[in-house]
Amino acid sequence: MNIQTHRRNFLKGTGALIISFSLKGISPADAQTGPATKTVSPDEVDGFISIDRKGAVTLYSGKVDLGTGVRTAMTQIVAEELDVPLGAVSVIEGDTGLTPDQGTSSGSNSIQFGGVQIRLAAATARQALLQQAASALKVDGNDLSVNDGVVTSKSTGKSIKYGDLIGDKAFALKVDKAVTTKKPADFKIVGKSVARLDIPAKVMATFTYMHDFMLPGMLHGRVVRPPGIGSTLTSIDEKSVSDIPGFVKVVRVGNFVGVVAESEWGAIKAAEQLKTEWTKWEGLPDQTKLWDHVRNTKVVKDEVTSNVGDAATALGQGVKRLKATYDFAIHTHGSIGPSCAVVDIKDGQLTCWTASQATHNLRKQLAAMLTMPAENIRCIYIDGSGCYGRNGHEDAAADAALMARDVGRPVRVQWMRADEHGWDPKGPPTLVDLEAALDASGNIVAWSSAFFHPQGVSGTVELVGADLAALPHENYLAPGGVTGNSALGYTLPNVRTVAHRLETTPFKPSWIRTPGRLQNTFANESFFDELASAAGVDPLEYRLRYLKDPRGIELLERLAKLAKWEKSAPRPTAQGDIATGRGLSYVKYELVRTYVGAVADVEVNKATGEIKVKRFYVVQDCGQIINPDGIKNQLEGNMVQTLSRTLKEQVTFDRSQVTSLDWGSYPILTFPEVPDVVIDLIDRPNEKPWGAGEPSASVVPSAVSNAVFDAVGARLRSVPFLPDKVKTAMRRA
Secondary structure, eight states, rough: OOHHHEEEEEEEEOSSSOOOOOOBBOHHHHSSSSSSOOOOTEEEEEEEEEOOOOOEEEEESSOSSSSHHHHHHHHHHHHHHHOOGGGGGGESBBBBSOOOOOOOOOOOOIIIIIIIHHHHHHHHHHHHHHHHHHHHHHOOGGGGGTTTEEEETTTOOOOEEEHHTOOOOOOOOBOTTTOOOOGGGGOOSSTSSSHHHHHHHHHHHOOOOGGGOOOOOEEEEEEEEEEETTOOOOEEEEETTSSSSTTEEEEEEEEEEEOOOOOHHHHHHHHHHHHHOOOOOOOOOGGGGGHHHHHHHHHHEEEEEEEEEEEEHHHHOOSSSEEEEEEEOOOOOOOOOEEEEEEEEETTEEEEOOSSSSSSHHHHHHHHTTTOOGGEEEEEEEOOOOSBBBSSHHHHHHHHHHHHHHHHOOOOOOOOOHHHHSSSSOOOOEEEEEEEEEEETOOOOEEEEEEEESSSSSSOOOOHHHHHOOSSSOOOOOOTTTTTTTSSSSSSSSEEEEEEEEEEOOBBBOBBBBBBBBHHHHHHHHHHHHHHHHHHHOOOHOOOOOOOOOOHHHHHHHHHHTTOOOTTTTOOBBBTEEEEEEEEEEEGGGGSSSSEEEEEEEEEETOOOEEEEEEEEEEEOBBBBEEEEEEEOOOOOHHHHHHHHHHHHHOBOOOSSSSOSSTTTTTTOGGGGGEEEEEEOOOOOOOOBOOOOSSGGGGGHHHHHHHHHHHHHOOOOEOOOOOOHHHHHHHOO
16 A cells, blocks of 8 residues: 555544634645644644544554554544544554654553553544434434444434534644543453454555555665774765666765665665775773673662651571672664665655654654754654564664755665664663562561663664764663562562662663663562462562552462462472473563563473473453553563573674674574464453553563472572573582
């Protein structure tokens, strides 16, 4: 499907309901490039909802679907609140000219916050439509019912369609934050499994990905990378590429070097053939001493994430004291489809087509980099093939913008695999020291932990192109909410958890799915198992001993039933070299929302050290469920992708640059290694909806680590669990 034509069908007129009427439309040209005329205010109904003369509803969502299924869930929310068929709702998302700025699509907040905003907008729209219908039908509002976008008087039988009430006009209403939304008991669509709306086109290869998007007269660009992350360009021989058919230009801005050609192959050849010379740079730490480097990095502040009782004193009063250090490797996003963007600059207006999860932020970053007014920039979201965190999509957009500005024509930049693995921002290394004390009965009397995390929070990540070109850009660390779940969800008498916020980290950091919460939960839940073992208590029973939250207790009890957990079961007898085991992990995400627990069933080859995870049992409570099937998709995806990170993934590097630049040097889980996933969802329709995109990932490494201990008696404290590490741990056990 041509993306311009698709958008053109959505963007008809706008106007006003009840108070005034205007028929000013959005032209097809606006749908493709340049500024748009529609309001994008997040406190206006028209920012989110429009209805045309035929009753077709368009949702304008600032949150985007990164493959998580939220597009389908958002459609369900709108259809439910407006009482229209699911097929009557279309979605435009992440277009800065048409959609409100609802913040970055991250942190499992698309439904929890973005969906709630949309629900309120749709409910406000419905209320206004009913008021208008009551006036048109000359009946009391309580006499009305709605079905499939048709408002009917119960007493007279007369009816009127939404399209006749508002078609192609605007609501001109503020979103009523106190509006009465539909009662869960009356839901017909929300809470029901709906097949993902994007899947059929993806299966039939008709779906438009960012990589498929084209513009007339579009050129192709590639970036020539320096041999070291901090290398400086000293010379460039433009004649070295003059013989390439269709070659257009070398674009140089500082240390940014791009090549532009009429064809993608021409750009690839030019990037390979261009002769450049750079200074030597070796500013990365020695990878073999990475954890010494992390531990010795300057601490800019200590962030105490919990402090109960007097942990320091209590540690010295226990009869048994345990210590352990856990570490979690540097990870790259490893998106299957590399980052891509198209930029067109015309008549002082820049339009960027991008798979960015934060188009409104990207707009600001491009404005700063190019010293352009933000209102002259429009970023339009098109699905990329993989994200789960801030990867290289924004950087590809910056590359395309620099080249398009120079050549005066639209430029498409698609990163190569080496670009993606070598130059996307990374999940930073994490180091955790833990210590606890037990009394004579095996009770935990004190817990103390120290986490080594980069400073900074979630936000915009500096653009690689702007950095190389020495153009204006924000220059600070944005590793994500890395301190989340460093504190415990259990009630203990003496606890102190502190994050040492580090001045620097080896690579530019950004968030990758479940940033910090994954690493922290791995350490906490694995160490909790160590304490249970030292106390001689079943891991499930030990958790329930210290868990006071009724919803958490219910979840663990349901997990035990789902997995047929046997308390204090003896370690299974190994069959030859193959030992089997199972491990448990639990978390209340960020201690304030989504509960999730998992049991992993594993096989460990004692001769080779290879781990096979045969099955995950997962129970999740994320409050009100919009689409059960969509949440199951997320849980399955989290188990698979996080298992890949747990067993295989780590960035390798020398003193100059990343060396894991392909799938051979950065392996991921293969289809034969995918485990079975058994799921139980706890639906609470009268509660608020919480995020489902990240929480279940956080329990995977610890569940596997605990299962390996159950199988072979060895503790795995270093992700990834490579075979050599497993064999070393078994020798030390």
